[in-house]
Amino acid sequence: MNPLIKVSNVNKHFHDPVDIQVLKNISLEMEKGEFVSIMGKSGCGKSTLLYILSTMDTDYTGEIFLNNERLSGLTPNQLAVIRNEHIGFVFQFHYLLPEFSVLENVMMPALKLGRKTREEIEHNAIEKLKLLDIADQALKMASRISGGQKQRVAIARALINNPSIIMGDEPTGNLDSKNALLVFDIFKQLTNEFNTSLLIVTHDPDFAAKTDRIIEMADGEIISK
Amino acid sequence: MAKSILFEIAKTHLWARKKQSSIAALGVTFGIGTFIILVSFMTGLNGLLDGLILNRTPHIRIYNEVQPSKEQPIELSDQYKNSMNVIHSIKPKKSQASILNNKGIINALKSDKRVKGVTPQVSTRVFYQSGSVLLNGNLIGIDVIEETRLYNFKQYIVNGSPLELKSNDNGVILGIGIAQKLSLKKGDYVPMVTPSGGTVRLKIVGFFQSGLADIDKLQSYTNIKTAQKVAGETSNYVTDISVKLFDIEKAKPMTDEIVHNNHINAVDIKTANAQFETGTSIRNLITYAVSITLLIVAGFGIYNILNMMIYEKMNDIAILKATGFSGGDVMRIFIYEALLIGIVGGSLGLLLGLGVSYLISISPFETQAIPTVKTFPVNFDGLYYVIGAIFALITTFFAGFLPARKASKIDPVEILRGQ
Numbered sequence: 001m002n003p004l005i006k007v008s009n010v011n012k013h014f015h016d017p018v019d020i021q022v023l024k025n026i027s028l029e030m031e032k033g034e035f036v037s038i039m040g041k042s043g044c045g046k047s048t049l050l051y052i053l054s055t056m057d058t059d060y061t062g063e064i065f066l067n068n069e070r071l072s073g074l075t076p077n078q079l080a081v082i083r084n085e086h087i088g089f090v091f092q093f094h095y096l097l098p099e100f101s102v103l104e105n106v107m108m109p110a111l112k113l114g115r116k117t118r119e120e121i122e123h124n125a126i127e128k129l130k131l132l133d134i135a136d137q138a139l140k141m142a143s144r145i146s147g148g149q150k151q152r153v154a155i156a157r158a159l160i161n162n163p164s165i166i167m168g169d170e171p172t173g174n175l176d177s178k179n180a181l182l183v184f185d186i187f188k189q190l191t192n193e194f195n196t197s198l199l200i201v202t203h204d205p206d207f208a209a210k211t212d213r214i215i216e217m218a219d220g221e222i223i224s225k
Numbered sequence: 226m227a228k229s230i231l232f233e234i235a236k237t238h239l240w241a242r243k244k245q246s247s248i249a250a251l252g253v254t255f256g257i258g259t260f261i262i263l264v265s266f267m268t269g270l271n272g273l274l275d276g277l278i279l280n281r282t283p284h285i286r287i288y289n290e291v292q293p294s295k296e297q298p299i300e301l302s303d304q305y306k307n308s309m310n311v312i313h314s315i316k317p318k319k320s321q322a323s324i325l326n327n328k329g330i331i332n333a334l335k336s337d338k339r340v341k342g343v344t345p346q347v348s349t350r351v352f353y354q355s356g357s358v359l360l361n362g363n364l365i366g367i368d369v370i371e372e373t374r375l376y377n378f379k380q381y382i383v384n385g386s387p388l389e390l391k392s393n394d395n396g397v398i399l400g401i402g403i404a405q406k407l408s409l410k411k412g413d414y415v416p417m418v419t420p421s422g423g424t425v426r427l428k429i430v431g432f433f434q435s436g437l438a439d440i441d442k443l444q445s446y447t448n449i450k451t452a453q454k455v456a457g458e459t460s461n462y463v464t465d466i467s468v469k470l471f472d473i474e475k476a477k478p479m480t481d482e483i484v485h486n487n488h489i490n491a492v493d494i495k496t497a498n499a500q501f502e503t504g505t506s507i508r509n510l511i512t513y514a515v516s517i518t519l520l521i522v523a524g525f526g527i528y529n530i531l532n533m534m535i536y537e538k539m540n541d542i543a544i545l546k547a548t549g550f551s552g553g554d555v556m557r558i559f560i561y562e563a564l565l566i567g568i569v570g571g572s573l574g575l576l577l578g579l580g581v582s583y584l585i586s587i588s589p590f591e592t593q594a595i596p597t598v599k600t601f602p603v604n605f606d607g608l609y610y611v612i613g614a615i616f617a618l619i620t621t622f623f624a625g626f627l628p629a630r631k632a633s634k635i636d637p638v639e640i641l642r643g644q
Binding site: 051054056077081089091099100108111157 | 229230234237238240241540541543544545546547548549550551552553554636637638641642
């Protein structure tokens with residue numbers, strides 16, 4: 001079977017203020033349905049790697065593939081389309097659009113994709129919110145719900161287009177332990193029940209220990225995978 | 226679908242900042258409103274002022290002028306053909322004031338497709354008499370019906386109507402200045418001394434007020450036949466031919482044509498009234514300059530607000546980009562916001578302009594110059610509303626373009642990682 005994600009020989013430098021190599025010859029593969037965590041100390045390059053994989057950072061050398069499609073060298077617009085359709089994001093800070101309702105936030109990426117009617121999208125969004133047990137908050141403004149709830153809404157938004165992979169940059173980093181556990185359980189449920197692929201950057205060893213695979217990084221290199 | 230979500234986001238952004246958005250829109254409203262008011266009033270005034278002269282002036286006037294012969298007899302002689310002939314003190318030759326073959330010229334012009342109408346006129350000198358007082362003046366014989374149709378003759382008649390002139394062979398429409406000097410009223414008979422020395426008495430059926438005092442002190446109008454009688458001439462006697470065209474721009478070439486074909490004097494309206502064009506174009510220039518300045522100021526307001534909005538919305542822009550909105554999508558969102566401000570503000574501005582223009586148009590404005598005008602002249606031409614709407618869209622688009630481009634270039638990684 002072909003890997004879902006394939007990274008070969010990725011190098012990245014920061015040029016400002018002095019030239020530093022933050023990623024050194026990174027190569028890795030990830031299968032469909034895997035729940036993978038990336039661990040490492042602050043500044044080891046794990047977030048940098050995630051943002052390169054997310055296609056938002058294009059300033060690197062080497063090649064990355066998603067579903068056998070080569071992403072390196074595509075135009076920003078082509079990458080935006082791929083992000084929209086194939087990649088779901090969950091951030092450390094629960095980034096929702098504060099002026100829209102919870103439901104509208106979840107619907108947004110699907111409306112952008114524009115493959116389904118508004119009614120279908122709304123129906124799907126409510127399904128996702130039900131899955132995450134926050135459908136009762138659907139019509140509230142995104143700025144009026146608690147931090148833990150916001151993170152679950154963000155996960156629902158990441159799921160709306162049924163992406164190939166969900167990426168997370170410390171998705172539990174800003175949550176109390178109870179909510180962090182809740183979010184982890186949701187991720188676990190997604191891989192077990194829906195065969196969703198997950199790639200999560202974390203520095204929480206307890207979180208990482210419960211995932212299928214841990215990729216450990218130090219000083220811009222992968223030390224175990 | 227994808228487009229409408231961008232529009233929805235733009236709408237929500239603006240709706241969440243009602244105060245700022247309405248202030249930005251108000252800027253456009255005042256800009257466009259002022260433009261409409263200025264341009265309606267200015268062009269209305271232009272129309273009135275131009276109308277003072279241009280509407281009642283024929284596009285081409287054909288006349289006979291006393292002038293010395295261009296060719297002296299000696300130049301026709303073979304004997305002196307190659308010599309240098311010097312003639313001192315050339316005098317104009319006495320010729321008839323009437324236009325020769327005027328019927329032929331009139332018929333030829335009437336069948337020309339460019340011509341809207343042709344009217345003959347008979348102009349003769351008279352002295353208006355009141356007791357021992359004699360006032361120098363001009364009596365003009367006209368075709369009343371045609372003059373009214375072509376030159377809006379009726380507009381300058383006070384206390385009477387041109388039709389009374391038609392029905393009364395001894396009628397005269399007297400210049401208001403003459404009437405005031407001689408204290409004459411409607412129905413009075415005014416005696417006139419004719420060039421040949423006789424006296425005729427004509428009945429006043431109305432007064433003529435052109436707004437140009439010098440003309441009102443001299444000129445009176447009567448039937449063409451009456452004028453021919455006063456001048457002591459036959460019905461072939463015509464001193465002027467007025468031509469009105471469908472297209473004023475054709476006046477100049479056609480005048481040259483007439484002069485060439487008939488060996489007669491003719492002058493076109495543009496040559497005779499060149500100063501009016503200058504005045505009109507300068508007033509238009511001022512109107513547009515003021516309006517554009519106002520709109521640029523409004524544009525800066527929009528620029529400012531969108532710029533602030535983009536700083537506030539860095540996180541939102543990053544999320545939108547992370548979830549698959551491209552730089553172009555983000556740019557469109559902010560351009561939609563600018564255009565929404567422009568459309569709402571601009572429409573209100575057009576309404577404001579229309580309302581105030583209407584108020585101006587019903588305000589009383591009495592002037593000696595044009596007796597039939599009672600309120601301020603305002604031009605409600607729809608074209609200016611179209612121009613105003615286009616102005617509003619163009620300025621707001623450009624005001625939104627720079628901030629929008631900045632937003633489209635925001636790097637989401639920096640913001641998502643930065644906190």
